Amino acid sequence: MLQADALILLxxxxxxxxxxxxxxxxxxxxxxxxxxxxxxSGTASSDEIKTEFKKKKxxxxxxTVTYLYKTLLDSLLALRENQDSHYALFNQILKSRILFxxxxxxxxxxxxxxxxxxxxxxxxxxxxxxxxRLELEYLLFLNLPDLSERDLLNKHFQINETLKDIxxxxxHSSLYELLRHRIIYKGNIRSQKQxxxxxxxxxxxxxxxxxxxxxxEIRKNHLLFQSNYLIGTGDYKSALHSFRELNRLFESHPLFxxxxxxxxxxxxxxxxxxxxxxxxxxxxxxxxxxxxxxxxNTEGLQNQINALTFLYELxxxxxxxxxxxSKALTEKYxxxxxxxxxxxxxxxxxxxxxxxxxxxxxxxxxxxxxxxxLSEIVRGNNIYILPSYRTIRLVNLIIHYELDNTDIVHFExxxxxxxxxxxxxxxRVEHLMLSFLGKEKKIRLPxxxxxxxxxxxxxxxxxxxDVFENQLLKSFDFTxxxxxxxxxxxxxxxxxxxxxG
Numbered sequence: 001m002l003q004a005d006a007l008i009l010l011x012x013x014x015x016x017x018x019x020x021x022x023x024x025x026x027x028x029x030x031x032x033x034x035x036x037x038x039x040x041s042g043t044a045s046s047d048e049i050k051t052e053f054k055k056k057k058x059x060x061x062x063x064t065v066t067y068l069y070k071t072l073l074d075s076l077l078a079l080r081e082n083q084d085s086h087y088a089l090f091n092q093i094l095k096s097r098i099l100f101x102x103x104x105x106x107x108x109x110x111x112x113x114x115x116x117x118x119x120x121x122x123x124x125x126x127x128x129x130x131x132x133r134l135e136l137e138y139l140l141f142l143n144l145p146d147l148s149e150r151d152l153l154n155k156h157f158q159i160n161e162t163l164k165d166i167x168x169x170x171x172h173s174s175l176y177e178l179l180r181h182r183i184i185y186k187g188n189i190r191s192q193k194q195x196x197x198x199x200x201x202x203x204x205x206x207x208x209x210x211x212x213x214x215x216x217e218i219r220k221n222h223l224l225f226q227s228n229y230l231i232g233t234g235d236y237k238s239a240l241h242s243f244r245e246l247n248r249l250f251e252s253h254p255l256f257x258x259x260x261x262x263x264x265x266x267x268x269x270x271x272x273x274x275x276x277x278x279x280x281x282x283x284x285x286x287x288x289x290x291x292x293x294x295x296x297n298t299e300g301l302q303n304q305i306n307a308l309t310f311l312y313e314l315x316x317x318x319x320x321x322x323x324x325x326s327k328a329l330t331e332k333y334x335x336x337x338x339x340x341x342x343x344x345x346x347x348x349x350x351x352x353x354x355x356x357x358x359x360x361x362x363x364x365x366x367x368x369x370x371x372x373x374l375s376e377i378v379r380g381n382n383i384y385i386l387p388s389y390r391t392i393r394l395v396n397l398i399i400h401y402e403l404d405n406t407d408i409v410h411f412e413x414x415x416x417x418x419x420x421x422x423x424x425x426x427x428r429v430e431h432l433m434l435s436f437l438g439k440e441k442k443i444r445l446p447x448x449x450x451x452x453x454x455x456x457x458x459x460x461x462x463x464x465x466d467v468f469e470n471q472l473l474k475s476f477d478f479t480x481x482x483x484x485x486x487x488x489x490x491x492x493x494x495x496x497x498x499x500x501g
Contacts, residue, residue: 004046004061007069011038013345014072015300022075030059031068089115089127093134100138109138123216123256125165132159165215168208172221175205179225183232183467202229216256219249220267227274236278243271247290261296265305268294272312277474279499281316288312303340307348310337314355319477321495323362330356350388357395358476362492366402373399390420391475394433398481401437413438427472429463429479436482453486 014022019039026032037052044052050061058064080087092115100108112135119128136155139147179201209222227242250257250264257264268291275284292309296302310333317326330338338356341349353372360369373396393416400408413434420426436456460479463469473479480498484491 030064176225320499321492326359
């Protein structure tokens with residue numbers, strides 16, 4: 001991504017408090033002029049912003065972009081130090097280096113002792129390792145003053161124990177990442193043979209979990225591994241039990257996430273996403289409630305929590321084709337989440353626009369669906385890397401197909417084909433949709449519709465059973481739309497049939 005595009009995304013993602021922190025005490029300069037232009041730009045591209053910047057007689061655009069990008073990151077880093085123990089610990093380590101360079105040796109070593117104490121308290125082995133090694137470097141420089149050999153060996157022992165902690169955490173994380181990779185690319189386990197193929201990971205995970213002290217990070221990784229393994233093997237009841245245990249772990253250890261609640265939010269989002277994949281909609285309200293109960297000090301994260309709450313209340317309704325209830329829910333959040341949509345991150349804004357558009361499609365209000373998606377399509381170059389953007393472009397094609405905008409369908413289809421040709425593994429659903437929308441005309445005669453359905457039915461069923469394809473179909477069931485289009489029935493009817501079938 002170009003730095004100018006990254007800067008635009010960064011500025012649009014700032015919360016009100018972050019904007020205030022950045023603007024306080026700043027004089028008028030090229031970089032503040034560029035900031036104001038971007039902040040007021042809405043969906044403008046980097047080229048349009050560059051033109052506006054030159055029009056207002058700014059200096060070098062590229063140099064100003066680089067300086068503003070750096071200044072913004074510095075401002076955000078300073079703000080995070082007061083909110084997050086991780087940032088604070090590493091900042092104190094850097095301060096100790098400055099003190100040592102200025103020959104304030106006692107002060108530097110004393111500060112490192114404080115860092116070590118806080119790092120143990122917050123179970124941050126990386127910060128503890130950095131501080132411990134730096135302390136020994138300083139002591140060695142000073143010829144190990146008043147340090148007995150026993151004390152030195154004890155410091156070495158503590159560092160080795162910290163290294164063991166880091167290695168175990170890394171091993172556990174690696175096993176979880178391998179498990180997720182196998183499930184994503186090879187699918188859920190459907191036979192004993194496939195289950196046996198995961199034995200190496202399971203045995204290694206059990207060994208790590210039984211041979212090490214019970215730290216928060218180890219228990220978290222264990223429960224993440226266990227719940228995902230159980231989902232992969234189809235044991236959804238046990239997986240749900242692991243999810244609840246994972247949630248209790250976070251609830252009982254607020255010290256490790258209260259200063260950075262983003263991680264707990266991410267865990268709850270992951271649980272809700274898995275429950276949606278399992279179609280365990282009845283279990284979702286409990287975790288939505290846990291999400292809603294999180295209290296944060298930052299406006300940006302609070303907006304994200306509110307938006308996630310809205311989306312996960314909406315998903316069960318949309319997945320079941322209940323567009324009336326979906327519309328009623330949007331009315332409930334109209335003056336809160338939806339009114340502040342522009343304050344959300346680009347990812348969240350794109351997702352909300354997508355699902356609002358799908359509600360309009362459910363009511364066959366294609367003009368309104370098009371208007372809802374328009375800002376995200378215009379923002380294209382900036383959000384193509386987002387997972388939801390490929391879904392957005394396909395949904396946009398559906399809208400133009402329904403509106404009989406044949407020329408736009410052909411033009412956009414070619415554009416999407418060029419984009420997915422750059423992707424290592426494109427979805428078969430994408431190729432199916434491009435073929436269907438580009439070639440198949442709306443058929444009115446029952447006999448022709450029946451013939452077309454016989455052609456597409458086995459293909460659609462195969463796609464729905466493909467675990468890789470379901471990563472895209474989870475966002476929106478394109479196969480349901482194709483079925484509804486061929487059979488000339490309401491989309492909601494097809495979705496309801498699948499939810500109860």
